Amino acid sequence: MKDGYLTIHSISEGERALARMKSSGELYKKFKTSDKLTLLTAHEYDQFDKEGGKRYKLPQYHDKQLLLEQNLEFLGVDVVNICKSVPFEETVDGKWRHVLKPLWIYEMIKAGEITTDYVMFVDAPDVVFLDDPEIAIDILKEYDAKLLFNTTKFLGGYACMMDKLKWSDSVYGAGKYINSGVYIAETKFLFKVLEDVVKYFTPDAVSKVENLQLGEGLPGTDAFCKRLPDFPLGADCQIIFRYLHDKFYPDMQIDNKYRLTKQGR
Numbered sequence: 001m002k003d004g005y006l007t008i009h010s011i012s013e014g015e016r017a018l019a020r021m022k023s024s025g026e027l028y029k030k031f032k033t034s035d036k037l038t039l040l041t042a043h044e045y046d047q048f049d050k051e052g053g054k055r056y057k058l059p060q061y062h063d064k065q066l067l068l069e070q071n072l073e074f075l076g077v078d079v080v081n082i083c084k085s086v087p088f089e090e091t092v093d094g095k096w097r098h099v100l101k102p103l104w105i106y107e108m109i110k111a112g113e114i115t116t117d118y119v120m121f122v123d124a125p126d127v128v129f130l131d132d133p134e135i136a137i138d139i140l141k142e143y144d145a146k147l148l149f150n151t152t153k154f155l156g157g158y159a160c161m162m163d164k165l166k167w168s169d170s171v172y173g174a175g176k177y178i179n180s181g182v183y184i185a186e187t188k189f190l191f192k193v194l195e196d197v198v199k200y201f202t203p204d205a206v207s208k209v210e211n212l213q214l215g216e217g218l219p220g221t222d223a224f225c226k227r228l229p230d231f232p233l234g235a236d237c238q239i240i241f242r243y244l245h246d247k248f249y250p251d252m253q254i255d256n257k258y259r260l261t262k263q264g265r
Contacts (some may be wrong), residue, residue: 001131005262007122009150009182011067013262014128018071021130028127029076034134038116038187041080041124042101066124070198077133081124081263082108088199098180098236099197101184114187128183136184139259143199146189146251150242150261151178157217157239160225160232176256178245180238184260189251196244202234211236 006013013166021027037246043066065073072079081134082104105121108114140148155173168177169233185193206214217224217239228234232243255261 001135001199003130005258005260006133006135007133007182008130008264009123009179009261010055010264011126013264014067014071014126017128018067018074018100020073021128023075027131029074031075031077031132031134033076033078034116035071035121036116036208037118037134037137037184038114039072039133040082040105040121040160041066041079042104043083043124047244053069057250064085065159068122068124068127068129068225071128072133075129075132076196077129077216079122081208093204093207093255097207098156098238099201099205100224102194102197102237102240103201106191106198109187109194110189118184119187120184121180121182127182136260140184140186142251142259144250145253147193147248147253148183148260149184149252149254150179150182151176151254151258152264153180153255155218156211157204157232157235157242159215159217159219159221160228160235160239161243162219162247164243166220166243169249172254172256176254178238178254179261180241184234193241193244193248193252196247197237197240200235200240200243205234206236208236238242 008017050230069079069081082101101121105114109119118140120133120136129203155165158177160234203257206224208225210219211224214227215221217235225231232240235243
């Protein structure tokens with residue numbers, strides 16, 4: 001990795017990086033699908049569409065190639081869109097919830113559909129690999145971890161778990177928190193974590209649009225916490241992962257050295 005990090009997690013930077021990659025042609029079909037690592041993604045149905053912010057299971061979003069898929073096709077590596085592989089989970093209003101992603105991955109591992117020793121989830125709209133995705137396994141081992149998340153400064157959800165924020169800051173320092181848009185894991189360990197995550201799924205979980213309306217659970221606000229009196233029951237997956245972080249640490253860590261993903265938001 002000549003840049004020191006494996007991926008870029010930014011639409012604007014990712015698009016520029018992919019354009020440069022295509023222009024040089026150096027990495028065209030250079031790699032192959034790993035027999036050690038399964039790559040997963042999920043299409044992000046546009047929550048700000050003309051339907052008034054509703055996220056429906058629209059066919060056009062299943063067929064459209066997003067940034068990550070364009071990138072991996074160029075590199076010669078397959079990725080599984082879990083929205084195609086797993087039946088849509090019913091929610092009370094038909095809206096997409098981020099928490100559906102770990103729920104579906106859990107079901108896929110349970111059903112034996114993921115047979116590799118390692119699994120990596122990567123957001124479809126805004127992530128680009130700069131090198132062989134299998135390098136993620138080596139990065140995971142560098143941390144002596146079994147599950148490694150992308151890092152962000154964003155504090156969403158911590159209003160309802162200030163004790164968890166205090167714990168995270170004591171371990172990593174302020175401004176470094178779980179971003180579940182990119183993570184690499186040992187498959188067996190991920191299943192163990194997801195067994196806890198799925199316990200907090202509810203059909204009326206907070207949607208992306210509602211999350212924004214409620215102030216995203218940022219410290220100093222209380223609307224999000226009032227919406228979820230049995231928190232983290234009904235929260236999105238990133239918040240649930242944050243809630244469980246101290247339980248599974250040090251096997252579950254964040255990429256605070258920015259090896260998995262370039263330092264960003």
